[in-house]
Amino acid sequence: MAAVIGDPVSHSLSPVIHNAAFEAAGLDWVFVALPVATGDAPVAVSGARALGVEGLSVTMPHKAAVIPALDGLSSVAAELGAVNCIHRDPGDRGRWLGHNTDGEGFLAGLRSDLALEPAGLHVVVLGAGGAARAVVRALGAAGARVTVAARRPDAAAGAAALGGPAAGVVPADGLAAAVAGASLVVNATPVGMAGHPGVPMDPALLGPGHAVVDLVYHPLDTELLGAARARGAATSNGLSMLVHQAAAAFTRWTGDAAPLPAMERAARSAVG
Numbered sequence: 001m002a003a004v005i006g007d008p009v010s011h012s013l014s015p016v017i018h019n020a021a022f023e024a025a026g027l028d029w030v031f032v033a034l035p036v037a038t039g040d041a042p043v044a045v046s047g048a049r050a051l052g053v054e055g056l057s058v059t060m061p062h063k064a065a066v067i068p069a070l071d072g073l074s075s076v077a078a079e080l081g082a083v084n085c086i087h088r089d090p091g092d093r094g095r096w097l098g099h100n101t102d103g104e105g106f107l108a109g110l111r112s113d114l115a116l117e118p119a120g121l122h123v124v125v126l127g128a129g130g131a132a133r134a135v136v137r138a139l140g141a142a143g144a145r146v147t148v149a150a151r152r153p154d155a156a157a158g159a160a161a162l163g164g165p166a167a168g169v170v171p172a173d174g175l176a177a178a179v180a181g182a183s184l185v186v187n188a189t190p191v192g193m194a195g196h197p198g199v200p201m202d203p204a205l206l207g208p209g210h211a212v213v214d215l216v217y218h219p220l221d222t223e224l225l226g227a228a229r230a231r232g233a234a235t236s237n238g239l240s241m242l243v244h245q246a247a248a249a250f251t252r253w254t255g256d257a258a259p260l261p262a263m264e265r266a267a268r269s270a271v272g
């Protein structure tokens with residue numbers, strides 16, 4: 001058994017994606033969504049461990065709160081201060097480790113959807129929350145030069161600090177210049193998702209020299225992506241990151257390569 005803990009968690013696509021993966025891989029596993037109230041994450045992790053659960057996904061609001069209940073963290077999770085995947089230590093299966101698969105999921109999606117290698121890319125990341133921080137860290141570690149545009153300067157600086165020495169913050173009036181100098185723009189704000197209509201930036205700043213990744217996956221095609229395509233930019237939605245971060249968790253739990261096509265089909269049909 002594996003599970004996702006969060007609050008709320010009933011909307012999570014993780015059960016659909018992971019159960020499809022277990023079935024495609026021929027594993028007699030099941031994945032369930034477990035609502036866990038704020039403050040209860042450490043006791044929920046201990047309980048899951050006592051019950052013999054093999055792995056946990058962790059979503060809001062527990063990504064930092066689970067850390068004290070774990071035996072160790074990957075360097076990625078430690079840097080981000082956020083865990084989205086708990087797995088057994090392959091060298092000592094009694095130990096539970098925390099990791100964060102969002103950044104590797106983002107990079108895998110970039111490569112598979114847009115055939116982009118991050119090294120040397122100039123990237124503007126819109127937003128400075130949990131997803132932005134994971135993306136900035138992964139891009140910086142892979143050799144991209146990242147600038148962060150967010151409405152709170154302190155949050156932007158905090159995210160940029162994860163992106164290595166070349167990373168920086170876009171000044172309040174500097175978005176046009178930053179986008180003009182970038183080849184990739186990533187929307188890591190909720191603007192454009194169902195219930196948050198609109199665009200997170202002026203699409204007139206985009207052109208054929210740009211690729212745009214919108215981390216939003218509900219809907220799959222946001223207003224930003226449509227406008228970017230109309231101006232000749234290459235685009236990719238949030239489904240790839242979602243599926244690839246789940247694939248990374250699957251591999252940590254089971255030790256097997258993830259059946260990506262089955263996971264992507266399940267996610268696409270659930271979102272659709």
Ligand code: NAP
Binds near residue numbers: 130155217245
């Ligand atoms: P979060 O931690 O709440 O961060 C959201 C960020 O967007 C913050 O910097 C926030 O600024 C900013 N923001 C919110 N509303 C805004 C607005 N109207 N205008 C400008 N900036 C705004 O959220 P998150 O977990 O990072 O998620 C962000 C998005 O990524 C969501 O749409 C989520 O669904 C998506 N996501 C996708 C995946 C995937 O696998 N595809 C994974 C994770 C997240 P303030 O701090 O000032 O509010």
